[in-house]
Amino acid sequence: MPLPELKLISRLRRYSRHQRAARSRTNAIATGIGDDCAVLRIPPGHEILATTDFSLEGVHFRREWHPAESVGHRCLARGLSDIAAMGGDPIAAFLSLALPKGTRQNWVDRFFKGFLNLAAEFNVSLAGGDTSQSPDGVLADIIMVGSVPKTNAILRSGARPGDRIYVTGELGGSAATLDLLYSGRKKKLDPRRFPNHFFPTPRVNIARVLREKQMATSMIDISDGLSTDLSHICAESRVGAKVWASALPLATVAGRKVDLELALHGGEAYELLFTAKRGIRVPTQIVTVPVTCIGEIVRRKNLTLVRTNRTRTSLPVRGWQHFQQPTPDK
Amino acid sequence: MPLPELKLISRLRRYSRHQRAARSRTNAIATGIGDDCAVLRIPPGHEILATTDFSLEGVHFRREWHPAESVGHRCLARGLSDIAAMGGDPIAAFLSLALPKGTRQNWVDRFFKGFLNLAAEFNVSLAGGDTSQSPDGVLADIIMVGSVPKTNAILRSGARPGDRIYVTGELGGSAATLDLLYSGRKKKLDPRRFPNHFFPTPRVNIARVLREKQMATSMIDISDGLSTDLSHICAESRVGAKVWASALPLATVAGRKVDLELALHGGEAYELLFTAKRGIRVPTQIVTVPVTCIGEIVRRKNLTLVRTNRTRTSLPVRGWQHFQQPTPDK
Numbered sequence: 001m002p003l004p005e006l007k008l009i010s011r012l013r014r015y016s017r018h019q020r021a022a023r024s025r026t027n028a029i030a031t032g033i034g035d036d037c038a039v040l041r042i043p044p045g046h047e048i049l050a051t052t053d054f055s056l057e058g059v060h061f062r063r064e065w066h067p068a069e070s071v072g073h074r075c076l077a078r079g080l081s082d083i084a085a086m087g088g089d090p091i092a093a094f095l096s097l098a099l100p101k102g103t104r105q106n107w108v109d110r111f112f113k114g115f116l117n118l119a120a121e122f123n124v125s126l127a128g129g130d131t132s133q134s135p136d137g138v139l140a141d142i143i144m145v146g147s148v149p150k151t152n153a154i155l156r157s158g159a160r161p162g163d164r165i166y167v168t169g170e171l172g173g174s175a176a177t178l179d180l181l182y183s184g185r186k187k188k189l190d191p192r193r194f195p196n197h198f199f200p201t202p203r204v205n206i207a208r209v210l211r212e213k214q215m216a217t218s219m220i221d222i223s224d225g226l227s228t229d230l231s232h233i234c235a236e237s238r239v240g241a242k243v244w245a246s247a248l249p250l251a252t253v254a255g256r257k258v259d260l261e262l263a264l265h266g267g268e269a270y271e272l273l274f275t276a277k278r279g280i281r282v283p284t285q286i287v288t289v290p291v292t293c294i295g296e297i298v299r300r301k302n303l304t305l306v307r308t309n310r311t312r313t314s315l316p317v318r319g320w321q322h323f324q325q326p327t328p329d330k
Numbered sequence: 331m332p333l334p335e336l337k338l339i340s341r342l343r344r345y346s347r348h349q350r351a352a353r354s355r356t357n358a359i360a361t362g363i364g365d366d367c368a369v370l371r372i373p374p375g376h377e378i379l380a381t382t383d384f385s386l387e388g389v390h391f392r393r394e395w396h397p398a399e400s401v402g403h404r405c406l407a408r409g410l411s412d413i414a415a416m417g418g419d420p421i422a423a424f425l426s427l428a429l430p431k432g433t434r435q436n437w438v439d440r441f442f443k444g445f446l447n448l449a450a451e452f453n454v455s456l457a458g459g460d461t462s463q464s465p466d467g468v469l470a471d472i473i474m475v476g477s478v479p480k481t482n483a484i485l486r487s488g489a490r491p492g493d494r495i496y497v498t499g500e501l502g503g504s505a506a507t508l509d510l511l512y513s514g515r516k517k518k519l520d521p522r523r524f525p526n527h528f529f530p531t532p533r534v535n536i537a538r539v540l541r542e543k544q545m546a547t548s549m550i551d552i553s554d555g556l557s558t559d560l561s562h563i564c565a566e567s568r569v570g571a572k573v574w575a576s577a578l579p580l581a582t583v584a585g586r587k588v589d590l591e592l593a594l595h596g597g598e599a600y601e602l603l604f605t606a607k608r609g610i611r612v613p614t615q616i617v618t619v620p621v622t623c624i625g626e627i628v629r630r631k632n633l634t635l636v637r638t639n640r641t642r643t644s645l646p647v648r649g650w651q652h653f654q655q656p657t658p659d660k
Contacts, residue, residue: 030377030483031483031485034486034566035416035485035486035487035566036381036411036412036413036415036416036486036549036550036551037379037380037381037412037413037415037416037418037474037476037483038379038380038381039377039378039379039416039478039483040377040378040379040380041377041378042378047360047369047370047371048369048370048371048372048378048475049367049368049369049370050367050368050370050380050422050424050457050458050473050475051366051367051368051424051458052424052426052458052459052460052471052473053426053460054426054428054460054462054469054471056428056462056464056465056469057465058465059428059462059463059464059465060462081366082366082367083366083367085366085367086365086366086367086369088367092380094380094381094382094473096382096383096384096426096471098384098386098389098469127380128380128381128382129382130382130383130384130471132384132386132389132390133389134386134389135386135387135388135389135466135467136465136466136467137465137466139384139386139428139469141382141384141426141460141471143380143382143424143473144367145378145380145475146367148369153360153361153367153369155361155365156364156365156366157365219366220366221366236364236365
């Protein structure tokens with residue numbers, strides 16, 4: 001059964017008490033769950049970051065494909081990844097959660113297990129939220145509040161012609177996993193074998209290094225796919241980009257490298273896409289994650305894909321509609 | 331049709347540009363819609379307030395009863411009322427909005443009209459959010475960020491035995507309006523004649539006065555009904571309360587005073603409930619809204635209703651389940 005709001009809140013509060021260590025370490029949460037608002041403190045000289053992301057059943061996940069732990073993990077990962085994309089430090093999460101009649105307590109507990117394990121990894125407190133009965137399906141909305149030293153946020157608008165383009169990790173792994181599920185060849189996948197999709201790691205720690213070393217001129221996360229998110233950087237920076245096809249770090253899923261198309265357009269990933277001035281030495285690995293140079297920013301305002309044989313084609317921006325369609329190009 | 335995310339975002343951005351006046355006045359929004367996070371600034375010496383509230387079709391509103399402007403207004407009012415309940419100043423709103431296939435553009439525009447009119451009234455910017463297709467019904471989640479001078483937030487936990495209990499405005503008006511709709515006697519009500527329910531005013535300005543004059547020892551908003559919300563203050567403050575039935579300011583709806591039961595247990599209202607030390611002179615009106623003393627805090631941890639003939643009965647805590655049931659006691 002869905003718990004009445006008060007019961008769920010008292011449960012949330014108990015959950016969040018387990019996080020007291022995190023809270024007292026940072027002293028960021030002056031008042032948490034149980035009042036009309038949470039009261040947060042940020043370090044002096046910092047600005048506040050805030051972001052919100054839906055995780056809706058049937059749109060962002062399917063209960064038959066995603067174990068509850070994965071739904072909880074991915075829900076929080078979406079928020080953490082947005083904080084990372086600004087070069088920020090996450091502070092507190094708020095969760096609005098609506099459950100349909102008949103949701104089993106066990107599902108809810110496992111959802112919170114996935115959510116809170118990831119929260120603990122990044123020293124983030126669950127500081128509040130809302131609960132409701134849902135008219136249909138599990139509906140979650142994650143709100144993340146973070147901070148960044150004043151004027152140090154890494155925006156989408158800072159890319160300049162000549163800058164090199166970089167990505168963290170590998171591309172297309174999450175979308176290729178979804179492909180396997182959509183193809184019907186697999187009804188269920190072992191989440192531990194497909195962590196890119198089921199338990200992605202938001203790149204908060206890499207982002208912090210980039211900010212501290214002032215390496216990145218612009219940044220975004222690749223939740224909507226490389227072509228779409230690169231187009232956002234280009235639009236906000238009023239520039240264009242060349243992407244070198246052969247340089248793209250293709251993920252390996254179920255024993256084979258993913259297609260170039262999935263690497264270019266597949267979403268549901270939480271890698272970072274950033275630019276850095278040409279002269280800057282960007283390490284090939286940051287906190288053990290590979291960082292790859294995949295292209296360059298140009299003055300002319302469109303996206304070009306450069307293939308190994310040096311042919312150039314326009315790079316279309318396909319957009320990623322989450323689970324509305326099987327894969328962006330099939 | 332539901333707009334694709336980018337279109338809706340560019341529309342949101344245009345909407346929010348109209349609010350530039352508000353932004354530049356406060357300089358609170360360093361980066362708004364169009365990046366991975368919004369970047370906010372709060373005044374030095376302030377703490378951050380954050381809260382989130384669902385507005386789900388069929389749970390918190392019905393499209394056949396509530397005009398789109400009212401849905402947008404009430405959505406934001408829920409967030410503003412939580413900031414008021416802490417004695418805070420609202421800064422920025424974030425809106426997660428999922429629309430079912432087939433939602434008409436006109437409905438969306440009117441929703442934003444209601445939302446942004448109220449935002450302008452309280453000098454609040456729409457600084458970001460998320461959009462999605464909804465599996466079923468209109469789903470909105472409002473996130474409000476505000477601020478309050480350090481350690482000045484008015485919590486639920488500050489009530490002490492001997493304190494007097496106060497409410498702003500009148501009680502039961504919103505619930506009585508819902509009753510009219512549920513009774514079937516009225517299929518549709520003219521929203522202008524029932525503003526308590528369709529266009530409630532969050533009590534931000536009253537709360538600011540209470541904070542500045544340090545008048546309130548505890549505070550909450552009455553969105554879940556007087557008995558429920560008073561029980562929250564009592565639980566957090568570890569005290570009990572006596573409520574004087576004859577003192578309750580009953581609202582007038584469709585020409586008659588609402589029932590005592592609705593005043594005690596009806597929700598969907600955005601009045602403030604607060605306590606103040608016995609000696610303090612609390613004005614009978616603050617920013618033109620009546621403020622009424624309705625009882626006192628006592629040491630014994632339960633709620634008592636004192637009637638005119640001095641009989642005392644236990645005041646049950648009924649809880650308010652939004653639209654899940656017609657009225658709390660029928």
